[in-house]
Amino acid sequence: MAAFALLATVLFVRVMLADRESTLADAHQGVANAAALLAERADRTLRVAELTASRVADLVARYGAEELAERLVGDLVALDAASPEVGSLWVLDASGRVVASSLTPPPPRLDVSDRDYVRALLDGEADTITALMRSRPEGLWFFAWARAVRVDGRLVGIVTAALHGEDFGAFARRLGLDPGAELSLYRRDGTPVMHWPLPAAQPVPNAAVRTAKEGMTEEQGADGAARLVAWRAASVMPVIAEASLPRTVALAPFQTRLLQGSLLFVLGMAIAGWLAVAGLAAERREAEARWAAEERGTALETLLRERLGLLASLQEREARLRLAQQAGGLGLWDLDIESGRLSLDGEVFEAWGAPGAAGTAPGTTTGRAALRAIHPADRRRVMATVALSWRSGAPLDTEFRLGTGEAERWIGVRAEARGHVRPTERLLGIALDVTGRRQAQQSLQDAKLGLERRVAERTGALAQANARLREGEARFRGLFNATFQFIGLLSPDGTVLEANAAMLRLGGVRAAEVTGRPYWAAPWWPDEPEVHALLRGAVSDGAAGRFVRRETEMLDVSGRRLMVDFSVTPVRDEDGLVSLLVAEARDISSLKAAQALLHEAQKMDTLGQLTGGVAHDFNNLLMAVLGNLALARKRALQSAPELMRHLDAATQAAERGATLTQRLLAFARRQDLKPRAVELRGLLAGLDALLRRSAGPLVNVEVSVPEDLPPAHVDPLALELALVNLAVNARDAMPDGGQLSVRAALVEGAGPSGLGEGRWLTIAVSDTGAGMDAATLTRAVEPFFTTKGPGHGTGLGLSMVHGLAAQSGGQLLLESAPGRGTTATIWLPASALVPEVTAAPSWEVPAGCGRGAVLVVDDEELVLESTAAMLQELGYEPLPAESGEAALALLSTNPGIVAVLTDHAMPGMTGLMLAERVRAERPDLPVILATGHAGAWADAPGAPPRLMKPYGLGELAAALRGVLAEAA
Numbered sequence: 006m007a008a009f010a011l012l013a014t015v016l017f018v019r020v021m022l023a024d025r026e027s028t029l030a031d032a033h034q035g036v037a038n039a040a041a042l043l044a045e046r047a048d049r050t051l052r053v054a055e056l057t058a059s060r061v062a063d064l065v066a067r068y069g070a071e072e073l074a075e076r077l078v079g080d081l082v083a084l085d086a087a088s089p090e091v092g093s094l095w096v097l098d099a100s101g102r103v104v105a106s107s108l109t110p111p112p113p114r115l116d117v118s119d120r121d122y123v124r125a126l127l128d129g130e131a132d133t134i135t136a137l138m139r140s141r142p143e144g145l146w147f148f149a150w151a152r153a154v155r156v157d158g159r160l161v162g163i164v165t166a167a168l169h170g171e172d173f174g175a176f177a178r179r180l181g182l183d184p185g186a187e188l189s190l191y192r193r194d195g196t197p198v199m200h201w202p203l204p205a206a207q208p209v210p211n212a213a214v215r216t217a218k219e220g221m222t223e224e225q226g227a228d229g230a231a232r233l234v235a236w237r238a239a240s241v242m243p244v245i246a247e248a249s250l251p252r253t254v255a256l257a258p259f260q261t262r263l264l265q266g267s268l269l270f271v272l273g274m275a276i277a278g279w280l281a282v283a284g285l286a287a288e289r290r291e292a293e294a295r296w297a298a299e300e301r302g303t304a305l306e307t308l309l310r311e312r313l314g315l316l317a318s319l320q321e322r323e324a325r326l327r328l329a330q331q332a333g334g335l336g337l338w339d340l341d342i343e344s345g346r347l348s349l350d351g352e353v354f355e356a357w358g359a360p361g362a363a364g365t366a367p368g369t370t371t372g373r374a375a376l377r378a379i380h381p382a383d384r385r386r387v388m389a390t391v392a393l394s395w396r397s398g399a400p401l402d403t404e405f406r407l408g409t410g411e412a413e414r415w416i417g418v419r420a421e422a423r424g425h426v427r428p429t430e431r432l433l434g435i436a437l438d439v440t441g442r443r444q445a446q447q448s449l450q451d452a453k454l455g456l457e458r459r460v461a462e463r464t465g466a467l468a469q470a471n472a473r474l475r476e477g478e479a480r481f482r483g484l485f486n487a488t489f490q491f492i493g494l495l496s497p498d499g500t501v502l503e504a505n506a507a508m509l510r511l512g513g514v515r516a517a518e519v520t521g522r523p524y525w526a527a528p529w530w531p532d533e534p535e536v537h538a539l540l541r542g543a544v545s546d547g548a549a550g551r552f553v554r555r556e557t558e559m560l561d562v563s564g565r566r567l568m569v570d571f572s573v574t575p576v577r578d579e580d581g582l583v584s585l586l587v588a589e590a591r592d593i594s595s596l597k598a599a600q601a602l603l604h605e606a607q608k609m610d611t612l613g614q615l616t617g618g619v620a621h622d623f624n625n626l627l628m629a630v631l632g633n634l635a636l637a638r639k640r641a642l643q644s645a646p647e648l649m650r651h652l653d654a655a656t657q658a659a660e661r662g663a664t665l666t667q668r669l670l671a672f673a674r675r676q677d678l679k680p681r682a683v684e685l686r687g688l689l690a691g692l693d694a695l696l697r698r699s700a701g702p703l704v705n706v707e708v709s710v711p712e713d714l715p716p717a718h719v720d721p722l723a724l725e726l727a728l729v730n731l732a733v734n735a736r737d738a739m740p741d742g743g744q745l746s747v748r749a750a751l752v753e754g755a756g757p758s759g760l761g762e763g764r765w766l767t768i769a770v771s772d773t774g775a776g777m778d779a780a781t782l783t784r785a786v787e788p789f790f791t792t793k794g795p796g797h798g799t800g801l802g803l804s805m806v807h808g809l810a811a812q813s814g815g816q817l818l819l820e821s822a823p824g825r826g827t828t829a830t831i832w833l834p835a836s837a838l839v840p841e842v843t844a845a846p847s848w849e850v851p852a853g854c855g856r857g858a859v860l861v862v863d864d865e866e867l868v869l870e871s872t873a874a875m876l877q878e879l880g881y882e883p884l885p886a887e888s889g890e891a892a893l894a895l896l897s898t899n900p901g902i903v904a905v906l907t908d909h910a911m912p913g914m915t916g917l918m919l920a921e922r923v924r925a926e927r928p929d930l931p932v933i934l935a936t937g938h939a940g941a942w943a944d945a946p947g948a949p950p951r952l953m954k955p956y957g958l959g960e961l962a963a964a965l966r967g968v969l970a971e972a973a
Contacts, residue, residue, distance in 0.1 A: 010274060016335065016435060017270050019419075025259050027442060029233075031449065032255030033221050036248045037235040038453055039180055039188065040219075042460070044246035046176055047190050047199075048239040049464065051134065053090045054150035054166035055242075060084055061094055061164045065154045070098045070162035074105035082107045092147060092169035099160045101127065126153040126163050131521060134244060135165070137197045137209055146170035148190075148198045155521070157498060170203050177201040180456065185251040190244050191215075198244055215245050223252065336436040338418075342395055343430060345372040353438065357407060357414065380406035394432065398422045401432060404439055415443040491529070491559070491569070495586040497548040499524045499541070502585075513562030524588060529559050531566070547573035547586045559590060568594045635875070635958055680813055682716035682836035683724070685749050685766065692725050696747065699732040703742030704772075706732075710749045717766040718836040719813045727806040731770040731829050734803070738774025738827060746771045756832055760816055764835035771828040777821040785819055806831065855965055857903035858882040862892040862919065863935070864911045868954075872906065872935075872961075879962050889914030893922060902930065904968055906952070906961075909936035920949045931968035 061084060064073055073081065073096055085094045085107035096105040101118025105111070117123055122135040135149045149165040177188050189212065190198040197209040210227075221235040231252040238245050336351030348369050349359055359370070359378060376384055383405040394401040401420040406413060420434025491511055494503040501519050504527075509516060512529040519527050525540040536557060543553040554572040561567060569590040576585040689710050697706045717724075728747070735745045752765045777785060785803050803817075806829065810817040814834045821827040859881045863869040866887070873883035884899060886892040889911060896902060905923055909916035920932040934951040952964045 010277070013270075013274070017266070020437065021263055021266060024262060024442075025256065028256060028259040031446060032233055032250060033235065035183075035449065036186075036233050036250050037219075037221055037237070039182065039186070039248035040235040040237040040246050042180065042457070043176075043188055043190070043248060044237040044239045044244075046173075046460075047244050047246055048242050050090045050168060051150055051239070051242040051244065053088050054168060055132070055152075057084055057088045057091050057094065058150050058152045058164045058166045061096065061166075062152050062154045062162075065096060065162040065164060066156055070096050070104050070154075078105055078107075078111070081105060082109070088166075090168070090172075091166045092172060093167045095149075095165045095167060097123065097163040097165070099162060101163070104162075122149075122151050122165075123163065126151060127160065134192055134198060134242070136192075137170075137199055137204075139208075146199075146203045158500070158521070158523075168199075170199055170201070173199050174201050174203065179460075181452075182248075183250055183254050185254045187249045189247045189249075191247060193238075193243050193245060212247065215247075224249075226251070338420075338434055338436055340372060340391075340420075340432040340434075341430070342432065346370075347372050347375050351436075353436065357416065357438070378408055380408045382406070391432070394420065394422060401434060404443075413440070414438065415440045491590040491592075493524060493527075493588040495524050495544065495547075495573075495588055497544075497583050497586060499544040499548075499586075501527065508590075511559065511561050511567075529561070531558060531560055543571070543573045543588075544586065547575045547588075548583055550575050550577070550583055556593075567592050568597045630955075680718050680720050682838040682840045683719055683721045684716050684840040685714055685768070686710045686712065688721055688724065689728075689747065689749065692728060695725075695729060696732050696745075699729050700736045700745050704736055704739055704745050705743075706745045706747070708747045711751070714749060714751055714766065715764065716836045716838065716840045717833040719833050720809070723809050724831075724833075727809050727831065728768070728770065730803075730806060734829075735770065735772035735774060735827070738772055738776075743773040743826075744771075751835070752832075757816055757818055760832060765815070766833045766835050767830050768833070769828055769830045771826060773826045776823045776825050776827055777819075778823050782819060782821055803829070855880045855962070855969075857969075858884050858899060858901050859965070860884045860886060860892055860895055860899070860902050860905045860907075862886045862889065862905070862907035862911070862916070864888060864908065868908070875958055875961055876906075879958065879965070881965070888912075889916075889919040889922070892919060893926075896923065896926070896930075904965055904972075905930060905932045906935060906965075907932065909934050909951075917948075929972060931972045933964050933968060 061081065064077060064080060068077060081094050081096070085091060094107040095103060097117065098104050101116060101120070101123045103112065103115045103117060118127075120135070120138070122133050125133050130153065132150070132152050135151055137146060137148050139146055147167050147169045149167040151163060151165045153160055154162040154164060173188070173190075180188075182188075188199075188201040189209070190200075191212045192198055193214070195211040195214045197211065200209040213224075215236050215238070219235075219237045221233070223231055224234050226232045226249070232249045233252055233255055234247065234249045236245050236247040336349065336353040338350070338354075339348040340346075341348075346369055350368060354368075359375070376388065379387055387403060387405050390401060390403045393399065399422075401418065404415055404417045406415055415438070417437045417439040418434055419437075420432045423431045423433045488505065489507055491508040492505045493501055493508055496502055501522055501524050504516060504519055508529065509519075512519070512527060514528055524544060525537045530536055530540065539555060539557055543555060546553045552572070552574055554570070557569060557571050559567045559569050570593050571588070571590045574587040574589070575583045576587060578584040689708055693706075693708055696708070700706050732745060735743075739745075746769075748769045748771075750767050750769070752767055753763075755762050756765050803819075807817045810831050810833070815832040818830045818832065819827065820830070859876050861869065861872050861876060861883050862885075863872065864887055869885050869887065873885050876883040884895050884902065886895055889907075890913070892905070892907065896905075905920075907916040907919050914922075916934050916936070920934065923930055923932050932949040934949050935954055935956070936951055937954045950964065950968060952960060956964075
């Protein structure tokens with residue numbers, strides 16, 4: 006009996022606790038719904054108030070507050086009538102005194118400068134939502150949307166759109182709240198804006214600051230009682246709606262049900278106790294009879310009495326359990342997992358129309374039949390819940406609808422896993438009809454939906470207008486902030502109204518820091534008079550209706566200057582007046598830098614072409630000069646020996662000019678890199694004078710080269726140009742003079758990173774100049790990168806040196822620090838070959854003379870005559886031609902020609918094209934190409950041998966002997 010009573014009590018307590026939690030959850034949801042509806046209502050009402058106040062502010066800005074009070078009060082009344090959400094409109098002058106109102110009759114001119122919101126607007130705020138206030142002298146509670154009206158940054162008036170507390174009271178009454186419920190609106194700092202029920206006399210205290218957008222909690226009210234509180238932040242306006250309900254009111258329905266259930270439970274337990282006492286008395290009488298009969302009866306009678314007693318006890322327990330089930334409206338069920346049999350115990354199952362399986366004992370059915378009785382929409386969920394409880398041994402707790410009967414019935418079941426061998430062989434549980442609670446929840450939901458529908462119908466037109474307005478504003482805001490251009494919206498006088506995200510990031514400011522300020526005072530503009538004048542002029546032109554476009558500079562947050570393409574576009578209203586200026590700026594710094602680099606590249610290319618052309622033409626002139634000097638020396642040696650000294654001096658000067666042309670061709674990239682074994686000591690000795698001239702008179706140049714250095718593998722002309730470039734860079738780094746050191750050394754072993762073991766020659770060029778920081782050093786070898794001012798550098802010097810070292814199999818290393826100078830070290834591989842001794846061109850007539858006709862082709866008349874004279878001096882018969890076409894004509898009429906000597910760079914048909922034609926017509930006829938510069942064709946397979954200009958009699962004789970010997 007005690008076990009049964011304990012079990013019944015536990016079940017009853019669990020049901021009541023579940024009912025209590027459900028009641029609290031429903032109350033929380035109701036409070037949250039009320040807060041959400043209040044937030045939506047506040048958002049909509051304040052938005053209308055903001056728009057209405059903006060229209061009134063436009064009138065004040067255009068006509069002035071006093072003019073509006075005297076002549077345009079009708080417009081104020083019309084705006085108030087067009088906005089039913091707004092209770093009244095008020096206009097204050099710059100000192101905080103009321104000058105106009107939409108009320109009839111007009112109120113007296115009160116001084117409200119002591120109001121908190123008036124002081125805030127006087128201190129510089131643009132808009133504000135006032136705290137809950139009481140009107141004077143009526144004593145009505147209200148709050149308002151207030152806007153400051155400023156012209157040229159000067160306050161000219163204040164507009165307030167008042168929202169009466171009684172209007173929100175009507176909205177609260179339509180919600181049908183429970184007794185004791187409260188609705189409140191707060192600013193985000195906790196300042197009360199509106200409260201319902203309206204306070205009697207004292208203002209509402211500040212609320213706790215809510216950091217989350219929405220939430221629910223339980224708090225202690227002003228009377229010390231616990232309250233259920235829910236809040237929701239408005240989606241647009243900076244207010245928070247809050248609804249609260251006393252916990253005692255929320256639990257009142259549960260307490261009623263608890264009292265009724267407790268009475269029924271106590272009554273059931275009393276009846277069960279009375280039956281138990283009666284059963285015990287009968288059991289004692291039967292026991293005494295059994296003891297008397299035992300003295301006379303047999304063992305069989307004893308066994309019979311025991312079984313009868315057991316049966317009576319079982320029947321008694323079943324009666325007690327049935328009473329408990331009837332008192333609580335519960336049904337017991339037992340599911341055997343192995344067999345699928347479901348045992349049902351309780352009258353409620355019969356009332357619910359529970360199925361019974363044919364051929365089974367009364368009160369039993371199968372699990373499959375029970376599932377068919379469940380509503381089809383809930384079967385899968387119930388099967389999954391039962392399977393989860395069976396597998397995991399967790400308690401089962403679910404609700405479902407019955408599929409039988411016309412009326413919808415909801416059943417709640419709870420069970421625990423039990424078993425003898427395995428803990429999940431059976432599920433033992435209870436079933437309870439929860440239709441009433443479900444219907445109550447549905448009724449509450451229907452009431453909420455009906456209320457929302459009625460509210461939506463009443464405010465449908467305004468909601469649609471607000472939705473379109475918000476959608477348009479959201480699209481505008483998305484496009485406005487998504488663009489990478491810097492965009493600002495200005496009033497016609499140049500005041501900043503809006504600035505997009507790109508512009509705010511550029512200046513590193515927030516919107517509130519620049520809104521309302523003059524556009525030219527924004528932090529992204531340089532604080533320079535000429536920039537301010539340009540911006541003021543652009544705003545003035547835009548206000549006059551003209552489109553303006555300029556190029557100017559802006560500043561980013563780090564102070565870096567950006568070149569921008571700036572424009573001002575006027576926007577007109579429906580009256581054709583300029584009401585808005587759109588200021589746009591596009592960063593064109595990269596474009597300008599690219600244009601500058603392109604200009605430098607074109608300038609360098611033009612300079613290279615010019616240098617190459619001049620050097621080529623100079624070579625032709627030197628060819629004529631040196632050739633004729635050689636012939637003159639020969640004749641002077643025989644007739645006028647005293648002239649030899651002058652001719653030798655002229656020949657040396659011409660040879661120095663030829664060397665200079667080779668350097669010019671190397672600068673113009675008209676000369677291929679021809680690395681070979683180079684003796685560095687002799688190269689630097691010959692370059693000493695040029696290095697000193699390049700460094701300038703203020704720089705002391707020191708060249709140090711050991712005597713026993715092995716030769717380096719490098720193109721000598723390219724190396725000379727690289728060293729001159731380094732000397733020029735050192736001179737520019739030491740404008741006030743300094744020390745330039747050039748030191749060569751031998752390094753055996755591993756080179757720097759990227760170079761392996763070997764023998765390396767280093768040429769270190771060091772200066773005592775300003776040096777470079779780490780950022781500049783990392784970019785020093787980039788093409789076109791330079792720290793020099795415009796017109797003082799191309800940014801190609803170090804990149805050329807870097808390219809020479811890399812193509813030669815070495816590397817360029819730069820070491821520098823600010824104030825410590827720079828050291829540029831060229832690493833070059835050592836050569837195992839013996840350096841070639843470059844003999845000066847021989848202008849003497851070699852021993853032995855040639856024979857046969859030689860076709861000589863050149864478009865320069867002086868070079869053609871000089872070369873013909875040299876061929877004649879060597880014993881050949883020259884056949885001169887001034888073009889490739891003329892040469893082909895002579896070739897066809899002179900079969901005795903033994904060789905062709907042609908210039909390469911000729912108009913029309915080049916020397917290489919002529920060589921291909923000669924090869925096609927006479928494959929056995931040798932061709933020599935004479936040129937002042939070489940191209941990629943020079944090393945092509947099968948290309949004719951070349952003779953570099955200027956050449957002497959010895960080089961010409963050797964070239965002809967070589968090709969004629971090869972042809973023979």
